Amino acid sequence: MRILPPMLSELKVVLLGNSWSLRKEVGNFILGETVVNTHKAPDECLIGRSQIVGQKIALINTPDLLDPKIPEDKFRKHVETCVNLSAPGPHVFLPVLQPEDFTEEHKLKLCSVLNLFSDQSFDHSLVLISTPREESPGSTEDYTNHPALQEVIRTCRYGSLRLKNLDRLELLTRIGQIAKENTGEHLRCDLLKEAATATQTPLSLKQGGAVGELMSPAGAAEHGVRMVLLGKSEDDKTSLSDFIMKKKTFTSQGETERFCLRHE
Template sequence: FSVLISVSELRVVLLGNSWSERSSVGNFILGETEFNTEEEADCCQRVRGQLKEKHIVLINTPDLLHYNISEHKLTEHVRNCVSLSNPGPHVFLLVLQPEDFTEEQKLKLCRVLKLFSDQSIDHSLVLISTPREESSVFLENYKHDPLLRDMIRKCEYRFLWQKNLELDELLTRFSQIVKENNGDHVICDVFEDTKSDLTSGLGSLKQGEVDSVRLDPFRAAVAIKSHTPLPVESTTNQSK
């Protein structure tokens, strides 16, 4: 985690095909139950925490891979996620359940990453959820699953198994991604103006005082939770 020394905070976006699994992974990283694993949110959620003397921001997303999500709603969620990860995410953690991961979901996941930026795939790490049946045969089969293998290949073979995963190992992989990208975050240039407009309304909010805020012009409720008290961010901050 020491390679993140030049990064003032690490911003991670959680994507995948199961809200419960994404939320569980988020809680695992934070060491506390911050995301509700039972009830799926209909908006993006942001939680701040501190790990190894470093600030971390996790942004959990609704089910962007759902088969009937509209293009408008998909774009709206991505825009809100961009605003919450201002000035841009460092890592996309793709939490995938192999037994439920379909060809359609794989294509939609690639579409979502593309919506954020052409750079997104270079900042992505696949985390393979523990199968409901944890036999060695099932685990071996998933290693050869064509959809999973293709997604891992697209991410240049950056992947981890959730089974027996240790936090230090996950943070080390985050660090490697940051280092490989020279400490730079993803620049979501498609929504650059939108991001500026949306975050301008958040700059005056004192953390801990507001649980949710409705952002115009998209009128999307965004849940914001403060895990540890930090200074109010300046909307002009261009730090990595």
């Protein structure tokens, strides 16, 4: 039985959520084996791979990105790592949410993560709702009425599953359906687009009141390339300069200890 779209060589899934134990449990459940067994939430993204009915799946498990107290620089670094691990882009996001602990702040952080990937991330998401830690016999409380959780589910096109008594095949089938609904295309991440644009597009820089320009490779070829050699060893810098220029460049001993030297 083919669960995943046939055109995919490897399905890439990203786990998010407000509980490390749940993310770990769901990750191992999907992969069909205990890939991650650490009890403490890691401070880095973890990736596990497996084969499902002959098809490859890569699962990226994230640190506690929904922690409201996480520093902004650390938060963005973790997201960038996740983007790189899932390059050229994930196919499915699985926010694994524990309703009784899921706050408005968690919701905002989750939306921040998905938006950093792309504003299309919500169309690639399936919300997994945990079983309450303490559930009284016969309890029929509908945790999707939780305001913050309900808004997330609505934004994700009402795609959700309860983890209680969830069959692995059912979960894999729903993951495959999301990939198929998006024609098997991976998500084109905005962070990767920004990085590519930054290396190709001229940028304006203010330097002492004047405006300089960082040129693209094509512009550098037309106007010439300027390089600065830095380092502790004068001999190494001189040797490298001679190698780049293909001729003898700096010969004065001791001058570089006091002055910057230029050669064209």
